[in-house]
Amino acid sequence: MYHTWMRSFSPAPVHHRLGLVCLGVGLQYGALPAVGPRTLDHHTAVVISAGSGWLRTPDGRTRTVTAPALLWLAPDIPHHYGAAPGRGWDESFVDFTGPAVAAYTELGCIEPDRPLVPLTDTADARAAIARITRAARSGNPLLEVETSAAVHELLIALRRARADDTPGTDPVLDALARDAFLPLSVAEHAARHGMTPAELRAAVRRGAGCSPKDYLLGIRLHRAKELLTATELPVAAVARRVGYDDPAYFSRLFTRRVGTAPVRFRERQGRPLPDSWSDRVPHPEKSPMIGSRHSARSA
Template sequence: MGSVARLDVGNTDWAPGSERRERWRRRPVPTAAGRPAGLWCTDLGVQDVPPRAVGPRVVEHHVALVLLAGSGWFSGGGRERVHVGAPTLLWLLPGVPHRYGPGKPGWTVAFAGFTGPAVAACTLRGLVPAPEEAVVPLTTGAPARRTIRKLATVCNETEPAYDATSAAALHELLATLRHSRADPPPQPPVAEELARAAHLPLTVTEHARRLSLPPAELREEIQYTAGCSPKDFVLGTRLNTAKNLLATTDLKVAAIARRVGYADPGHFTRLFTRRVGLPPGAFRDRHAPH
């Protein structure tokens, strides 16, 4: 993580706001007595990282890296780099290569490394992510920073209850990180997204790719929500849009055909007549307001 000034924070008088320096790092020494607690801290601190690329590298333990200020890019598990900006949680997972590069003038991070058999249970509870969830936007990084400071306070190997207090503080940190996640914006239903793009000249496979879904999953979802195949759903959406335009506008039939996805007005007219039972002009005469 780079060279930083060390601060002894292993005393019970240390508290948020009373530290001598804002940038610090500590590597607690795991003891045999601490291992039965199931979770112990390996590294923690707050530091500035200069604007230079790091990696690829691999860590031995889980590391929660909270971006407090600044922005840059991150890549984990060989995936393409993504832009990241504060506040964001970056998970460095053991055995998974990662790279990152802070932008100018660098970024500020708070971090905590940990390991132990209880990590598996934390993963099952959603407190530790899978590799594909290594970048987690946060609503704020302040609670994580405060909890990491608290963790530094209790990571005092000379205390008799060091194993229990440090394990409890780590569980609190994981819960804090979970609660600080920014809720992703609600995703529109698949049928709504497909209807919005029904006018595009795409096949069902291409629609599935655009929606980041396997074709089979797209078919299953539309069948469940609309009771038909994606192809029939797209066709129905186009025809319903055409009906509305015929009844409420003065657009020419050729213009309506293009708007709903048909470059050939003749093909549109034949299809509309076969499916609706009336040619577009007759439909307009019957349904347009007089």
């Protein structure tokens, strides 16, 4: 006994320019029949939120699937899977494609070479899928836009829910973030953590989906933007605070990556109100409260 609900969508070329498009969504539970062997021409994320089953990979191995788990079905790669006899499992799936797939794959949010991924939970992923099912109502003029946005959310939720890589607990990334503003090369960063440069590159690629150089640059530029926006420090001082002794090099790097020079970036942020501006960068987990002027002054 099993229950199934599915919808298929046909996005237009203009919708593909959103980066990701949803081709279909489904909710199923119970002793579902096996799927495959088959191949697809698009990506599918199959979220198993309860129960168990099996997955047969292209190398002929049969692996046990225990919820919560994710099955990645990649284009042109054969797959064959099914729920266990008896109670079966609870499954939801989303079919998607689009030019942004390549970037999400490079960033580690889509793993075509890893068909079975254990998850910590499926709450956020199921919430994103629920937004797709709600958008599928009859006559919705924004169906393709809403479902596209939800696919982006789904990929982020699945990345965060990976059981083997809980964000905020990766010691390599934590160590790099702590030392990001020191004037060190990638080789020197690796040596500080008892790793070879190749080992560091592999660890950062696995944890952040990019190279150590790009990971460090992202942290530095993010901090530079905060300082340019929230302080009146000269550009040279901002450069030194984020690890660059050469202000000209920092300005060229900032301009190339951000698309505008540091001085121009600061000008575009606007001028602060005299009685409501602070030159202290707030902690990201302690956001300032918005209240009345009287309450702010009396605090």
